[in-house]
Amino acid sequence: MAESRSADFQPGDRAIVLRRAGGWATHVQLPAENLFKLPTGIDPLQAAMLKVNPATAWRLLTGFGTPEPGSWIVQNAANSGVGRCVIAAAKELGVHTINLVRRPELIDELLALGGDVVVTDDEAGLEAAKAASAAKPKLAFNCVGGESALRLMNLLAPGSTHITFGAMARRPITVPNGLLIFKDLQIRGLWITKWIESAPKEELDDAYGKLADLMLGGRIKVPVDSTYPLDAFGAALERVGGEGREGKVLLVP
Structure with missing residues (x-):
């Protein structure tokens, strides 16, 4: 922060810009409400990545009905930046995770990170996940699409919510009629930019404040x-x- 006319910011403070596209500039003039003030001592490299992936993970976990401690969620692309943040944030909430990955060599790495169940994203992995989890998940986070998205649906409990926030496979999601009729699944989407632009400032400060504290304590770490x-x-x-x-x-x- 070079200069400030806001009582919330002082010269020398560090902040991230929430409501503005683009960041490749030496100086910008912005309303204070477009900024989030970073805590002293946070790693600047980690803070540079706070805005998108950690916030997406937090919103997935808390924006569609926060899961109760001891409950389960399931996600694909678990090795992605968002996927790793989901594992870390879920641990803080006391929520168990089933994690689908493309490559078997990622399994041990994500187990060490704190994933409760890590399996390959295929039919064998689907059966392994069904056998390994103590209860059916109530939330699914889809970043892939296609057959992978369907595998998530098949793991969900009736009345659960399936949230798409990415499309890495570039394949459409096909929802069998039976999953809507007999499971009553809710099919939702998340675009973190839209949430940042529309959420009240107090909601943004609360979410980013919690994430910044986790980052400061090393409990969320983006590679x-x-x-x-x-x-x-x-x-x-x-x-x-x-x-x-x-x-x-x-x-x-």
């Missing part, structure tokens, strides 16, 4: 693949599109 200085942004963009990337690519001053 960083690599960092690049600003004058090497071309190499950074190349890395973003490269193979074998594990985590986010960040630009640093």
Whole structure:
């Protein structure tokens, strides 16, 4: 923060910009209500990633009826940035997670991260998940689409909610009639940008405040693949599109 006419901010404070598209600028002038003030001591690399993936995970868990402690949720693409945040945030809420992944070598890694059940995203994994969980999930988080989205539906308890927030497979979701008639599933969607733009400031501050505290305490940690200085942004963009990337690519001053 270079200058401030708001009592909520002082020069030297750090903040993230919530309600503004784009961030590649040295200076911007914004209304104070468009900002979230970061706690002192938070890792700036982690704070740079607070706005989207952790908030998406938190909204998935709390925006459609917060699951009770001891209950279960299920998600695909569990190794994604959002998926890892879901595992961490669910642990804080006392909620168990069933996690579907594409590659078997990810299973041990996500179990170590705190996932309760981690299986491959195929028919064998579906049966393993049914056998391993103590109760049927009430929430499903779909970031893939296609057959993977259907597997999530088949794991849900009657009256549950299936939320789509991504479409990595670029395949449409097909909902069998029986799952609507006999399971009464609710099919919903989430776009975190729309929530940020429309939610009351108090709701945003509450959500981001909780997430920032978790980040400050190391209980939510978003993987960083690599960092690049600003004058090497071309190499950074190349890395973003490269193979074998594990985590986010960040630009640093």
